[in-house]
Amino acid sequence: MGVAERKAKEKEELRSLILQGAKKLFVQKGIEQTTIRSIAEAIDYSVGTVYVYFKDKNAILHALHTQGFAELGGQFAVLFNVTDPMERLKAMGRVYIRFAHDNPDMYELMFSIKAPMEFLNAVNEEWKEGKAAFTVLQTTVQQCMEAGHFDGHRLEPMTFMIWSLVHGMCSLEIGQRTKSVNLQEADGIVEQAYDEFLKIIDKL
Template sequence: MAISDRKAREKEDLKALILSGAKKLFVEKGIEQTTIRNIADAIDYSVGTVYVYFKDKNAIFHALHTQGFTQLGGEFKVLFHVSDPMERLRAMGRVYINFALQNPDMYDLMFNLKAPMEFLNDAKKEEWSEGKGTFGVLRTTVEQCMTDGHFKGHNLEPTAFMIWSMVHGMVSLEISKRSLGVNIQQPETIVVAAYEEFLKIMDRV
């Protein structure tokens, strides 16, 4: 069955090629300017072929969003070397913020845009495994912080969700250009500065 093996490989390759074209356009021009025709043109295939490999546009962007989580997961790996949970929590926020600010469109796709979630709905998948996994890392870290005596009198999941919201809110306001429009004195550094304020508070809790 060597031939069917090769065929399966070729199918995977073409799927990956479509995604690479989609990602290039997406990062360069955003989700709206990434049309199926553009993707097909970029990789020298026809429109129809794209639809042979992906159900629709949402499926493509769900696949891209998954790639984004793989990348974020890779950047989280440095955290394994940080043994102190509180210090690890701080570093996790920094990694998260850097990822978001350096890949704003990808971040938007992963945590704000509707496309990936609509794909899950259409596919009747109940769970969002990428998000679940990432939030799990945060929850575990907060749990270890609690074991170490931090966050006294706080509940695990609401506290973890609050911390996630904190960093998510900062980078989302930045990405959606809402922080710029608000006439802050030092707009270039506001996200980092605000995160510092948060760390100061966490140190005391």
């Protein structure tokens, strides 16, 4: 059945087109301003069509969130050329921070906004993107431990602590909490704070 195949491909293409339009608006106008109507208008389809391909707005946001993880995962993948786990861990933090800085709305969608998680709850699925990313980090931390670092520390809490530290900085920055606190060196505070962290783990 060549027809069924073509239809399936067309469905996939339209689904992709919707996400493409959504992402474009997302980056341009931010998550708040990205409405179903604006997405439909951007790709010259009606609102009804969008709802054929996505059950609701949360489903669209979850799909975008998944795309974000694919992109971040791709950036992490490069780091596995770094053999020294400690150096790799440090580089992961820098990549993470740069990703958050370059894609603030996407970052929020991936790590702060509840919509993607609510979608997962609704369809009873797991957060496999998050689990995979966490595992990548945890594996690196474990290799650091095997290399003699982080003595006396537990793997899982230690991994979560490191994630939290970097996420916290990005979250505060994106949430406009850093620039409002009247720091002496407002811009670059994230990088400076991360450097302090690196100084610390260098001794662990």
